[in-house]
Amino acid sequence: MAKDNLKPTGRKGVFFIEHPTRRNGVRKDRQLVLRYTIDGKTRKEVFGWETEGKTAVDAERKILELRANAKSGEGVTSLAEEKALREAKEKARQAAAKREAQRNTTLADYFNGDYLEAARTNKKPRTVGSEKALFEKWINPVMGHKPIREILPLDFQRLQKTVLKGDKRKDAKTGKDGFVARSPRTVHYCVSIVTQIWNMAFDNGVVDIQPPRRKKLNLPMIDNERTRAFTPEQAEKFFTEMKQRSVQWHDISMLSLLAGLRASEIFRLEIKDLDEERGMIFLKTPKKQKSQRLVLGEAALSLLARLKENHPTGKGLFFTNSKGHQIAEVSDTVQRVIDHLGFNAGITDRRDRLTFHSWRHTYATWMLDSGVDIYTVNQLLRHSSLKMTERYVHPQEQKLRLAAGGIESSFKNNGSEKAG
Template sequence: MKYTWKSTKYKGVRFREHPARKHGIKKDRYFVIRFQADGERTEESLGWASEGWTAEKAFFELTQLKNNFKLGNGPTRMSEKREQADELKKKKRAVKEKEAHDAITFSTFFEKHYYLIAEANKKPESYRKENEHFKNWLKPVTGEMALKTIYPLHLEKVKKNMIDAKKSPRTIEYVFATFRQTWNMARRDNYVDRESPTKMVKKPKFDNKRIRFLTHHEADKLLIELKDKSEQVHNMALLSLHCGLRASEIFRLKWGHVDRDSGILHIMDAKGNKNRTAIMTKIISTMFEGLKKGPSDELVFPDKNGNKIRKISNTFLRAVDDLMLNPKNIDRRHKVIFHTLRHTFASWLVQQGESLYVVQRLLGHGSISQTERYSHLADKNLENAVRNFEKSLEEEKEKKDAPEIQNQKKVS
């Protein structure tokens, strides 16, 4: 399209009018500037009046470009000026993003980054507990603080709050683990550049290992009491006692995991995301035979709505209380809880002489060190082993001495 260019009162500045569009009461104008540079006529397009350009502004740009050319300093073309302006914008944007990056708070990072990834990669019970740790203990102290401003002193305050609330050392350890995992992710993503402040906070020392396990008589009484109160809770308790299953493993158990023919239970996605098998006793096999088998993807022990159970029913604790298995003010390590059944399973195995390696495999422990808590129960087995060794030495000596005694008799 051929345009008609019109001059302005400013030398080197001209414009053309848009055939239809108006800016105010006048037609919209498109401004350009022209000047000589190194003997060549240069023309630069600027823009429309509707975009903020005027003849005065165009002349100012023209004057700047001409001065830059004479002095050999600064942009001599609008394209260069635009590139410099874009680069400056990028730098300002980068500075602003870095400031926002450096100012990100613990709450923002946990909620917008860590928790979303935890939901996608962890079990519901795991990320639910981590969220509780955050809301109850970490957020009140560190929530509104920028990650880079959090130091061991602030974690000491978290610890003090928990101690004042009479939280166990184990719970404090779990809360610190949630903070540490969040921090390590922030460090991976370059929000912080130092190790977790939890490393420099002394954790309360406490032997949290449960000691109590049931005698056979106590276990029988508990199962009878549970059967009177709830068939389902009784069956779950029986399964834990005879196969060493965790409560969470029982909650996730589906009919497709129960192999009656082989007498095996397939424990899928157990603690540590590892699969294992559990061996059914005859009592457990009989229990499953008495239950109505559902489709392979159906839970064996669903809640009343058919969904996965989230925690053991209070029926279990009521049965324990009715049997007075937990006296008043009992040490928590001696307290009978549902997990005591799994602990009892392992303890009985060790007492009857099974190796810790076998017990480790049956419990699904990732490390033998976890199973070594039961080693004291094997002391009697160790003594028996030495006595058997001693006996074998005596028998060997008797065999060796027998021919000599016979020879002596012949000589005499």
């Protein structure tokens, strides 16, 4: 903007430049320019075009305003400062609007967006498909439309009621409409999906509150007690077969058996968590959300020491998936081997089926069968109550009956002697 091109408007400090072609009524459009001095510094700034509604009077008033601000020490003292302040306010407004929009993100929007995108990366296709089906059938109609932050325990109760009521079906014999109830387990699956979505939204700053604790939701009880453990013969066959299929899953299964660890605990286990000198491992995030140290037996310690020695980097996770990331789920290979060996043949009750988690059950069962007291097993399993450990006592029931039978024999013998 050359000084020679500026023409005076008749207003103090206000000049203009004519547009070469564009007109404003009968004359050429004018770009108004301010030239003023504040604190010894002369500025030349574009005020705007007359076709944009700018006038020389407004331009002169702006100069007076800027000088008054400089004199009072408050407010902007140039058009550049005013523009920067305006842009900063607009940026803040947009950020606030974005935050508010995030806060109002509905459960369905987040599930169909970020949650499913992450799930497709971290979970098996079958698991993702199951979660989508449960969400669309049960969760979405009840609370999918609600902003996550507005979901209440009452909504979980409505979800529970809807699921337990079941599917609407027409009776084949009577032709009347009725309902086929769903199990409490389905309720727990649905609640688990909702809390996973909510927790992910919380972790990513979409909402600022966490989901209610399951204890407060009054969910229906599930009879989830498994009643079977591997026999030593079955264990030997399993590990022989599994070693041929996958060395890593052989070692993971073996560690679960030797240390009574849950799959999730093994997946999170890092090299630094092993204390070989003390014969312990450090569990950062076990089920109870409390960091704990677990004493290991010689076999488990030897297994981990070998894995550490053969680890490619000597740091990080003991076990990873094919991409080098933390394992998310138990491989289908484990169940295929169990079923291939016929361990579940003829078993109809799912609680009696052997699965990966049965290794933890087997750990407890074999401990008790070998004479370890239930209080020690309770500590090794890290159960919050003795009642949880008592689930594993059933293999000893025959021994207890025999012991009780001994009392009966003594009673009968004494009775016979007296009768004689």
